[in-house]
Amino acid sequence: MTKLGILLSGRGSNFLAIAESIRLGHIDAEIAxxxxxxxxxxxxxxxxxxxxxxxxxPSQGRxxxxxxxxxxxxxxxxxxxxxxxxxYMRLLSPWFVHQFAGRILNIHPSLLPAFPGLDAxxxxxxxxxxxxxxxxxxxDEHLDHGAIILQKSVPVLPTDDEHTLADRILxxxxxxxxxxxxxxxSGKYRVEGRRVLPL
Ligand code: GRF
Numbered sequence: 001m002t003k004l005g006i007l008l009s010g011r012g013s014n015f016l017a018i019a020e021s022i023r024l025g026h027i028d029a030e031i032a033x034x035x036x037x038x039x040x041x042x043x044x045x046x047x048x049x050x051x052x053x054x055x056x057x058p059s060q061g062r063x064x065x066x067x068x069x070x071x072x073x074x075x076x077x078x079x080x081x082x083x084x085x086x087x088y089m090r091l092l093s094p095w096f097v098h099q100f101a102g103r104i105l106n107i108h109p110s111l112l113p114a115f116p117g118l119d120a121x122x123x124x125x126x127x128x129x130x131x132x133x134x135x136x137x138x139x140d141e142h143l144d145h146g147a148i149i150l151q152k153s154v155p156v157l158p159t160d161d162e163h164t165l166a167d168r169i170l171x172x173x174x175x176x177x178x179x180x181x182x183x184x185x186s187g188k189y190r191v192e193g194r195r196v197l198p199l
Contacts, residue, residue: 012043
């Protein structure tokens with residue numbers, strides 16, 4: 001069974017949705033390690049409650065690659081084969097990306113390439129778009145940039161504010177991330193340039 005390494009910094013709702021999909025047998029994988037770069041991340045407490053192996057490696061004040069080397073070392077020791085970024089609020093060094101080339105996934109709460117970076121839902125809301133959504137993509141050296149695996153869209157309603165929009169996107173994030181993971185772990189895809197196509 002494929003071993004996953006999960007990296008998170010906060011709430012951990014995407015991680016929990018993935019853990020539930022695994023429990024239900026929708027994803028053929030096991031979680032080998034959950035790493036947080038923040039001691040106070042609720043996601044790490046939730047992982048402990050599920051009895052999963054966890055590790056906190058504080059990143060504040062550490063050089064990017066130096067911290068990444070410690071994370072990668074822990075992931076390798078745990079046998080992680082694929083890396084899932086689930087609200088990991090730290091840019092990976094090119095070195096890290098190279099260690100797991102083509103095997104790192106991220107989810108972003110907008111329809112990329114629109115609104116990369118922080119507060120994507122607020123960016124989209126303030127811009128006045130009528131549709132937004134979420135994107136699961138491969139991770140490359142650039143922020144929120146790698147090839148798109150799957151997107152799901154939601155309408156922005158006249159009654160929305162940035163928070164209700166974010167809530168509606170989050171519901172789809174939890175579905176999209178598991179679907180994308182199931183696809184890549186099945187190996188039934190090919191990458192042509194920036195396009196990820198089913199086999
Ligand atoms: C999500 O909105 C995700 O798209 C973004 O960070 C947030 C993490 O939320 N990358 P959670 O910690 O998974 O609840």
